[in-house]
Every structure is written in structure tokens, then in C-alpha cells.
Amino acid sequence: MERLGRDFFARDTLAVARELLGQRLVRVLEGKRLSGRIVEVEAYVGEEDQACHARSGRTERNASMYGLPGCAYVYFIYGMHHCLNVVTEQEGFPAAVLVRALEPLEGIDVMRARRGGRTEVELVSGPARLCQALAIDRQFDGADLCESDADLFIEQEEGVPGGAVVTGPRVGVRGDDAALAALWRFCVRDSRYVSRR
DNA sequence: GGATCGATCGGCT
């Protein structure tokens, strides 16, 4: 299966977010493939976006958002959770796509074991849930998903047609500012695996 | 140096 390369990510963040729907996120854990189809993402774009972690400029935490497109930005939040982003646009411009939900495809038994035997929908429908299921933590912050020996990467699948995409405001983001009000959340319509309907 | 609160989740009412 072909992997998405750096050219895919080195583009407008909204286009990347939209086109990531339907693609397959793969984590190789102890030689075994864990994977899922991406059904929900959000775009975070630049220092002007007041919901973006780069809104106050570059810090140690958000440094990988300023790095190479196609790398991971993994952050730790609420004292216990990790969330996975894929860095977009050109190096030096802080932008990324948050992966919020998957439809489980491979390694479901491993995911269930890592998640305490929850139902299939609860395994990876949520940004912190999928990190727990796929064993993604800050070890992956800055990891290059386009390297040939990466154990986290995205495989190309058939995309989702325009009519099957739903947009909305980003979760936990509200305000009158143009970026805050923007519909930068993209979901696969009718997917049972989207995190909040 | 201290207070605050966050791109969340799961358990309980």
C-alpha cells in the first residue's frame, strides 16, 4: 500500500484536513499493524488562529508544529491524555491537522486490550482514545511519518467524496473571531465512529 | 512563584 508522502502534507492545511478523511492511519507496534480509517479531523492554522497552540509563538511544547510537514505533533493535556496532529504547510509555518477519530480496521484485539475491553466504537473515537489504543505518546512528537522505516504513517486509500463530508466548528472552540468561528472540523457523514455527533 | 485552565475521558447522578 502506498504511503502519503511529504508533498501531500506540504499544502494548505484545510485541503490536507479534508483529504485526510478516508485515509488509513497505521501504527506498527511490536511488529503488528494497528490501523484505522480517519473519519474526523480538525485544522489548526498559524499564530493568528487563536485556538492553535502556536497562538503565543513558538515554545518547546509546540516546536514540532513549526517543523517539517508530514511529521507528528503530539501533545500532552489534562494531565493524562495525548493527542496526535500531523504537521502541514511549509517548514517554519505552524499548522497541523488534529486526528480526532478513526474507524478501527486492523489490530482491534490489541486496541481493545489497551483500552480496557471497550466496545468497538469507544476504541478510537476521540483524539486521546486513539492515542491510547495505538500507543502514541510524546515519543512520537516530531516523528517523521514519511520516513520509510517509520512505525507511524498514513496509507493512501480512496478518499471521501465531497457530499459525504460534514464540516462544523472545532470542538471546544468558540468565539466571534473569524478563525474561531471557522468550520475547520471535518467529519465523514454518517460514520458511527465520529467522536461527537 | 503561584494561579489558572486546557484541541479529554470516564464514571456517577
Next chain:
DNA sequence: GCCGATCGATCCG
């Protein structure tokens, strides 16, 4: 629906 868990970045004094 609400609340507690629990770390760390940011902001204020």
C-alpha cells in the same frame, strides 16, 4: 449533564 483526575504551559503580580 456534571465532575474529578492530574500535568505543564502561560499569564499575572
